[in-house]
Amino acid sequence: MIQVITDKSQWDEALKLADHSDFYHTYHYHHLSKQHNENPVLIKYHYQDNIILLPLLLRPIEDTDYSDATSVYGYAGVLTANNNKNFNHLNFKKELNNLFHTSKIVSVFSRLHPFLSYQETILYGLGQITSPGNVVYIDLTKSLEAQKLDYSRRLKTYLNKAEKHCYIEEGTTPKDLDKFIELYYNNMKRVKANKYYFFSTNYFEQLLKSEDFKTELLLCKLKETDEIISAGLFIKTDEIVQYHLSGTNELFEDLNPVKFLIDYSRIKATNEGFQFFNLGGGRASKDDSLFRFKSKFSKDIKPFKLWKYIVNPEVYQDLETKLNVEQLPLQPDPDYFPSYRRVLTS
Known part of the structure; x- marks a missing residue:
């Protein structure tokens, strides 16, 4: 079962279940860090005794009925509770994808936590994980x-x-x-x-x-x-x-x-x-x-690792194409994700 949590008391209770967490995952920090158009959510997946938590900031994409998701400033990513080596992550990924699609989320970006080594394993197969440097x-x-x-x-x-x-x-x-x-x-x-x-x-x-x-x-x-x-x-x-x-x-x-x-x-x-x-x-x-x-x-x-996931490639490409047409002849930052929000340099 997958659940989207926005209530502080439920968010706090979910975090108490996590094997480990940091202040970057808390309800309070998400609401301190959010921009005016961002909506903090905690996605909770629960199957048998296993729990996966994913905090994100949802933000609308201007002039569309789509949104995307990003993480707070710092180190966030997924958390687990009672996660064991035999846990099948396929159902988690299926339910997470269904949630993203029904919520019209085009892409997801998160800065992963360097001290929670399991994050990359859980997210494997969902987009790509890159490492721009070290901490x-x-x-x-x-x-x-x-x-x-x-x-x-x-x-x-x-x-x-x-x-x-x-x-x-x-x-x-x-x-x-x-x-x-x-x-x-x-x-x-x-x-x-x-x-x-x-x-x-x-x-x-x-x-x-x-x-x-x-x-x-x-x-x-x-x-x-x-x-x-x-x-x-x-x-x-x-x-x-x-x-x-x-x-x-x-x-x-x-x-x-x-x-x-x-x-x-x-x-x-x-x-x-x-x-x-x-x-x-x-x-x-x-x-x-x-x-x-x-x-x-x-x-x-x-x-230090970054998770970049294009949920809807077709819409993502349309948004990127529209941006390129509007911003020519300026030069975009090729590493910026998602590319349709990228910073430009003259």
């Missing part, structure tokens, strides 16, 4: 000393310098959050980030208030003046810690305060019994300074 993580089951052995020599030097000039404490007041938002927005402006990444004040406030997951706001302050020079959001769910967002005053980048925040969070999470600290990936570019920054903390990586 860096720290294995918190190792001793603190063993973790630090993977640090680059330069990183250790940076941390020693930061420790001489800075200290870290948890942000707890509205003023602390306002300062984080200021630092984060300034960073986004400096790197000319897409407007999507300028999350609203409400987004940050609700992250900290959520009862579905634990969000920590860590502040890096100068010892001499108590000025906040950097801040980061770290989110904890189940056995995983996610390095979510951060911002730094560019005047103090030489002190490497973000690295100091990450190291502090690593120690704290290890002592609290978490197993993985995911630092995330890079920008998937040839000169990926973000990935190099993260890889200074650990040699442990996992592939």
